[in-house]
Structures are given as C-alpha cells and as structure tokens.
Amino acid sequence: MKSNRVLLSILGWVIGFIIFFPILWMVMASLKTEIEAVATPPSFFFTPTLENYFVVQSRSDYLNYAWNSIVISVFATLLAILIAVPASYSFAFRPTKRTQFKLVWILSTKMMPPVGVLIPMYLFYKNMGLLDTHLGLILIYTLINLPIVIWVLYTYFKDIPQEILEAAQMECDGLLNIFLYILLPLSKSAIFSTSLLSIVLIWNESFWSLNLTAFEAAPLTTFISSYSSPEGLFWAKLSAASTLAILPIMFLGWVTQKQMVKGLTLGAVK
C-alpha cells in the first residue's frame, strides 16, 4: 500500500517532467550558441549566453510586436466583454424556449474552419483598408472570441440565484442600478478570468494575424514565424524569439493564478 503510493508519486513526477521538458528545452536552447543548439543528443551543461536575445531584438523590433500584441488582445477582449455581458445576462435571466438553441448555434460558429472564409475576409479587409491595422485585428478577434466569452459568462450568470436579482428588483429602481450594485460585484472575478482567457487566446492566435498583418499591427505570433522562415532555421534564435513571445503571457498567468482559479471554479465547483 505504502510503496504503491511512493511509486505513484515518482510516476507522477516523471510524467510532469516529460510534459515540462519542451519548455525547459526551449529556454535552454535560447541560451546556447547555434551550433550547440542542434547537437544531438542535446547537451545539458553549457555556458549560457544572452547573445541570441540581443540579435533577435536588433534584427526585428521585438517591442513593436509586443506592443501590438498587448493593444490588440486587451482591446479585443474589452470589446468582447462589453458585448457578451448583456448577451449572457439576457440568456441567463430572461430565457425563452429558443435560448438553448441560440447558445448552441453561437458555439457552432466556432466549428467552421477559418480557412473557409479567408479569401472573402482578406478581400473585405483590403477594400475597407483594414489590412495590417490594429482596428482590423481587434474586430476579428472580438468576433472570434465572442462565442466563448458569452458561454463562460452565461455559465457563471446561470449560477446566480434568480431570487437575488428579484430581491434587487424589489429594492432598486432600474436595470442599471441592479447591474452596478448587484450583478457586477457578484461576477467580477468571473469577468476577470474570462478576460484573461480571452487575452491568452488572442495572444496565441496565429492564423489571422499571419494573414491579415505585415508589420505595423503584427503581433508576436508573426514575430516568431519570421524566424522559422524557409531560408534556414536558426534553432537558438527561434528559441530566444519564442521565449520572448511567451514571456509576457506566462508572467500574466503566474501573477493572476489565484484570481483565475477562483473565477474558473467558483461557478463550476462551488
């Protein structure tokens, strides 16, 4: 019984290490020279160098891409939340016979392969002058994330007892007051973690950013792909670029971990 537990623990840690290994490999590779990086088997002991990072920053303007990623993910998320809150509210608290169907329909739009609409979207953006603009990416990411944001908020709102809102209705006049004093404070952690989720999803999206931007509004996913171009792969530099691209979002995730757990599990578990 007891030795079983120890074995299970060891197994768990081994699996954990295997899952974590690619990230470790990447960070290590980014600190090696190009020659060391392609060595097989990979060397675990080497003299770390920040060389790759300097090259990457000087060759392509990292900060420009990072800034674009931040602007686009934050504003698209804000817009999506602004649209999703009233939508989820009415789905959760004023359900009709067709609410279920509408919710599934909304989610089903996510099942369409994006390649299918690439051409018309590209032409549309070109004609409207939205190519390689922040606004262009913000709009498309808002629309792409809306179904998920609506679903997560809906799931959360649905868990708020109807009677609490009815009590509020008896005591304060107007929907705005109910929203400001009751609904918003009650769901702030859900809104917060939904926002984080949306930011992360946008941060990692590469299909539309690669196809609709060049440099002006290009986010970090474009930045990385410029290092995996066919003219020759540079493992160490690509690793440095990847590390730089992941860094901000990893940091954000780490800082907001507790809030995130609270928001994601409050509706589900408690």
Place this chain on the structure above:
Amino acid sequence: MKSNRVLLSILGWVIGFIIFFPILWMVMASLKTEIEAVATPPSFFFTPTLENYFVVQSRSDYLNYAWNSIVISVFATLLAILIAVPASYSFAFRPTKRTQFKLVWILSTKMMPPVGVLIPMYLFYKNMGLLDTHLGLILIYTLINLPIVIWVLYTYFKDIPQEILEAAQMECDGLLNIFLYILLPLSKSAIFSTSLLSIVLIWNESFWSLNLTAFEAAPLTTFISSYSSPEGLFWAKLSAASTLAILPIMFLGWVTQKQMVKGLTLGAVK
C-alpha cells in the same frame, strides 16, 4: 410595440445574412472562372462551372488529404476519450482538496502558445521518425484536446447525482459493472457530443499539421494552404479547395445537430 418587433426581426435577418455572407461568397467563387472571381464588385449572376473542382482533384489528390483528416481526427478523438473518461470520473466522483487546482492546471496548459514548443517537438518527432505519419499527428492531437475533453466530461459527470452511483455500488459488484450499466448509458450523449467537438477542433487545426506533415499524413488544412502559396493566388481554385475541405465537417455537424444540442445543453441547462 409591434412595428418594433418587425424592425428587430429584419435587423436580425440582415445581421444573419452578413455573418453568412463569407460562406456564400466562397461557394459562389468556387463556381466561377478565375477572372470572374476577382472582379470587383463581385458579380451575383454568372454561369456556374465545376471546372475548379476537377482541376483541384486532378492537381492534388483531394481524397488522400480527406482520408488523412478522417483517420487522424477519429483516432485522436477516440484516444482522448479513452484517457479522459477515467480522469473525469475520478475528478467528479472522488474529489480531493486539490481537484480544483488540478483541473485549472490542466486547462492552463492550453494557454501556452504552441509556437513556444515547436522546435523541441519538431526535433523530437524527427528523431522518433514520427514526422509526416498518422501516429505522430494522432498523438499530438490527443494531447492537445485532452484538457478540453476532460473539462467537458467532468462538467457533465459532476451533474450526475452521487446517490445514483451509490445505489449502483449497493447493487452491483465492481467498478466495471457500474461503468458499463450505469455511467456509460447515462453519459453516452455527452461523450458523443464531446467526441464531435474534438473531431471538429482537430479537423480545423492547422499549426501542427502544417509543421509536422508534408503529404503522406497531411490533412485537409495542408491541402488548402497549398493553394494559398506565394507563387500566385488563384481565388476560384482556393475557394473550391476550401469548400471541399469544409464540406465533410459541415455535413457531419448538420447530421448530428440534434444529438449535439442534447449533449451540450443537458448538463448546462437541464
């Protein structure tokens, strides 16, 4: 009041048409000649031709890609379900203090940008001989979808009253019987719609398929991107290719719509 409703209805239909428009555009473009396809404004009246479809099938073997898509998405989904069912079962019915944390941790792995681990994964696949093989894609898609499949099944299992399983425990000996006679029949529609979701997600995935396959095991997403290569865009042919790529999954979605609505909303709404 009444005229308001009519206006709202019209507005709804207009928005619906706008959302639907890109798909319509694509299907129409696939039936035009290359010259008609690039005309601005697009013409709505033209003589449809199946020419593009014949060209696409003869130039690149559509059926090969479609077969790869089917094999990969079905087997990766099966594998994910096989792993996720016992995992979700233990999360839902044998929760510990750390269950919440583990669930969030599982989901958080989805927040890692895939570019971050492209290099180590590529090298790993190369060394193991998994590049451009069905097995390679099946394995990575299983792992990618596992968090979502576990969450959806967990959410569903959690809604099954504990007392039903306890009653089963009093009456049938062994976990296997409980699973076969009680849990599986109770959750078959949830498992079914989770599987569909997983198939759709894999079908539409392009990042890993583009980077880890060439032709042998390449799915439809690779097939399309070969038509948007830099050597010159052919709108009409790309449209035909896209239509062909979407067709199977749209058909699947349409056929299983009812099952899907039932499975997705049973846990959430009822």
Place this chain on the structure above:
Amino acid sequence: MGSINLVGVSKSFGDVLVIPSVDLEVNEGEFVVFVGPSGSGKSTLLRLIAGLEEVSKGRIEFNGQDMTNLAPAKRGLAMVFQSYALYPHMSVRENIGFPLKMAGMPKSEIAAKVQEAAKILNLSEYLERKPRQLSGGQRQRVAIGRAIVRQPKAFLFDEPLSNLDAALRINMRLEIMELHQQLKTTMIYVTHDQVEAMTMADKIVVLDHGNIEQVGSPLELYRAPDNLFVAGFIGAPKMNFLTGGEASRYNATTIGVRPEHVQISTSSGLWTGKVGVSEHLGSDTFLHVNVEGQQSPLTVRADGEVQLNYGDTVYLSPEEDKVHKFDNDGKAIR
C-alpha cells in the same frame, strides 16, 4: 397604511392559464396567509402583487390606487424570499442598509436604522459578517431586517421558513408573529404548510389550481370548510372521508369527520373496524382503523396511553355535531 385589493386578476404563462380570475381584499394590518399544494398558484399570486410578474388581466390596487403596472421598487412593498436572497458580496450591515441606500437616504440615518433593526432581530454582533458566515436562521433574520428598515406598506413572505429545520422553523414562526404584533403592518405570507397557515394567519386564503377555494379565519376553515378540498387540506391529521351507505345515512354523498371527533371503544359503536398501524407520539396516539366497506383506513386520535394491538377489533362513533356533509359536487351541505 396598506390595504390591498385584487380585482379580477388573472395570469397566463404563454398558453397556460395559471390563475383564472381572483378577487381578494386584504385589509390594513391583517396577517393573510395564502396556502395550497404546489401548483396552486399561491406564489404566482404573491409575485403578481410584488410586481415580479406582469398581470395578464385585472387590476391590483393599494389603498384604492391602481398599481397594476408600477415597477416593483415603486410599490413600497418588501419581500422575504424562500432562499433568503441575501446579497453574497455585502456584509449583513450592507445587506440591511441596501434598500435605504437605493432610496437615497443619508449615510448617518441609514446607520441608525440598521442599528435599530439589528437590535430587534438580535443581529448586532453579526453586522460585519458576510451571509455565508451565518446560520440559516440568522440569514432569515437578515432578510427580515432588510424588509423592516424600509417601513414598507406591506410585507410579502414567500415560504420563508421552508429551508429551516423543524425546531428553528417553529422559533422563526413565533418571531414573525411577534413582529406582526409589534409593527401591525399588513403581511401576506405564502406557505404550503397548513399548520403554519393555521397558527399564523388572521385570514387564510386556500388556493387550488389558481382558484380561491375559501377565505376565512383559521377556526372558520377548521369548523366549516366550504368543500371537500378545504376539508381535506386544513387540519392534521387529515379529515376522514366516508362514502356510500355511511354517507347516505346523513343524506350526503360524502361525509367527513376529523380524527379528534371520533370516539373509539372496544365494546360498541356505529362503525366496526380492525386496528392497522398505530402512531404513538407520546402526547397522542393515532390509530389507523380499517372500517368495513371503506377503501382507506380511518384515523382516530386517542390519548397517549391507549394500547391496542395490530388486528384488534374496535368500534368507532363520530361526534354527531362534528360530522361534515358534502354533496355530489363536493360542496358542503349546511
């Protein structure tokens, strides 16, 4: 301050007619209880008065003024919900003070009012706590406090005690009754529990399928039920009903006699039967007697010390002046 009048009020949800047409007068200061089984429309009626549901037809008047289409917050009514409906993100103090804050009262005044209400309800020590840190009974008291501070024209209670355990329920029942004695404000109370209705009400409104079956004081309903439904619903244990020959002897289709109005004897009586299961409560014993020719056993209340065994033959006689007679339609014959 608060007389409430319903005139021809009806309510449909879609095609389903929940309340056909109700006329009802609630006088100022009265404690009125709506009682009925689930699906009787009692909660819907309360929610119509509160304004949480729209009236389909008819009129609701407060002190003679039509308020049918007024927003809930403007009606000046306070409601206590079954689930307490406290705001989980606010402390007890904020919960109680919330309606006053919404009414735009100055902070110092709110503080004083909250203090006062907390004192009445023994909540002074808990003012800084969040609802989740309170027991069920305390939560219920906070909900009542939130209703009191507004000094409403009337209180509406929607099964406020059904989430409490038995002992607490009896305590809270007495507290609400004391409150009514002190405030003398109109109260409308919804419950499915006829014991609550009997003990608390000045006036009981018995509802079934959205129709008012009878309106009256508890003892009026107990002594002279208008029909079979009220006769069977009011009183515990349930009234015994007999049909066939036993009933026609009284020129009725059905006769009813309460368990406490049947004399039991081991020697002689009007009806003969065999003792079934018996329930010993200590204070009383209820015997279930299978009488010949009757489908269901008759319940008889005997005093606490009676000892009869399963299967013994006994004789029963009703107290003649306590026999209720009903005609073919279930209406009482007087």
Place this chain on the structure above:
Amino acid sequence: MGSINLVGVSKSFGDVLVIPSVDLEVNEGEFVVFVGPSGSGKSTLLRLIAGLEEVSKGRIEFNGQDMTNLAPAKRGLAMVFQSYALYPHMSVRENIGFPLKMAGMPKSEIAAKVQEAAKILNLSEYLERKPRQLSGGQRQRVAIGRAIVRQPKAFLFDEPLSNLDAALRINMRLEIMELHQQLKTTMIYVTHDQVEAMTMADKIVVLDHGNIEQVGSPLELYRAPDNLFVAGFIGAPKMNFLTGGEASRYNATTIGVRPEHVQISTSSGLWTGKVGVSEHLGSDTFLHVNVEGQQSPLTVRADGEVQLNYGDTVYLSPEEDKVHKFDNDGKAIR
C-alpha cells in the same frame, strides 16, 4: 435473518472525528430509527453500515459475522436513498429488476419477481415508464421496490420521505410501516424528524454530535428522557424548560414539563404569566405564555375551543408526576 452489531465503531473524515465511538445492537426484525439534528452523524452511521463509507475503527457484524471490510454489494443490504436514486435511463421494470440482473438471476425469474413487487406497491401500470415520468411518491415506491426484490438481510432508509410533500409523506410513512408488518425484515431508518421517529420506530436511537444520547422505545424516550438533549428533541411541541428558583424547588438545576402536562387557569396556579402569541390548530390551541423570571415563553396545550387574548394574565400548574428533573450536567434525576 438480520441482526446487526456495531462494536466500538468510529469514523473520522481527515482530522475531523465525526463519530467518536458507537456500540449498538439491532435485533432481527426490528424497526430502528436513527434520529438527530443535522450534523449528528446519523447518516454517516447508516452509510458505515451500508459500506459506502469505510469504518475508521471498530467492527460491524451481521449475525455475528464480521463484515467491516466487505464491499457494499456483498453485504446483502438494500438501501433507499433520499433522492430515490433511480437510474434515469432505465424503465421502472429495469430499475426494479436491476439488482437481480446483477446477481445473475435468469430473465424469467426476474420478470416474475418484478411483477410481484410491482403488484405490492401498486406500480403495475407504470412498469414501462421512465423515472422522470413518475410523481415523487411513485418514484419513492420504485426505490422501495428495487430494495424489496433483493430480499435483503436488512433495509436501510436514508431520510426517504424528506423530498415529498406533507400529505404524501404521511401516506408513505404508513406504507413503509405496513411493509414492515408484512415482511418482518430488519429496517434501519434515518430521519431528522422526531415525529417520523416516534410513529414508526420499534426502537429509537437518538444521536447528537456522533454520540448516542439514548436508545429506547418511543414511549420510553417520551416518558423518561435520559438528558436535556433527548427531552428537548423528542415530543412536539418541545418540552418547556425552567431554571433558577422554579427548578430548585424540585431540587434540580433544570426542570422540564411538556406543553400537554401544564394546566392553565384564569384564577390560580403555581406560575403566573401573560399570554403571548397563540396558535389555533382547530384540534388544539397552543398558547405561548411569558412566565415571570423565565427567559423564553412556556408553551401550553389547551383544547381547541379556548379563547384567550394577547396580554391576558393566566396561571399555570404542571402535573406534578409529569415533571422531569435534570442535574447540573443535564442528566435526568430519577
């Protein structure tokens, strides 16, 4: 067929000791009720017997055989759950037959057994329905049917009636009692409702905080409670407790007297008080009288016709031989 013995059984969840140590004997054919407030460990004790929880320390024996570590299905017990726990994807027929199917019984035999159980429980018409198409009472009967067909060594009931409405609850109570009369199988029944305990039990086990406070027949507990907890828990309305001078007159720290053992008079008596709220049930009237020097009002049972008003002065006298005396530790003085 089923005597059950608990020897020094204790249960902890993590660091929390829920049941310190319980010794209990349940004889064959007995109807034993575990009763106590929520958190008293009554359900945990039942689940230990069922095998749904692991015993932390101690032994559980069936007919003298140790079964502490046997899987639930191997214990030969049948359990009826609070939520009925029917399998939603099976018809009534399949639900009832499921335990037999699992036991590997041939199909024809199962069909016959199911038919028979359905007949006893008036379910024959509903055999092809799914649980969701049944009413609460019918679901409960299916759950009982599923338990009966197994011919278990003992039945375990976990608050089986608490999801039913009042009228149905009384009916089902009688049905379960009739069932026990017919089958004569050992039954262990958990409830928080002392009325259910009093009416149904051969033997009541009163639990509080995981400890057995008293074991005895309903009337033993009613007439001679061992301590303050049992005295206050058994009997409705609750026993009145008096402390201070009134108690020392009887050489006790606390005395208790039940509402039905207090004489009320408008002229003279042992204690003087003012009438508070009164509860008119028709059959009885319960008066709450504020007695000088006592914190909480005394409840007094008067007959249905008494009419006293709020604030009237009345005199109360206990029936001397019905006064319960308790010492400093709350133990009964006999």
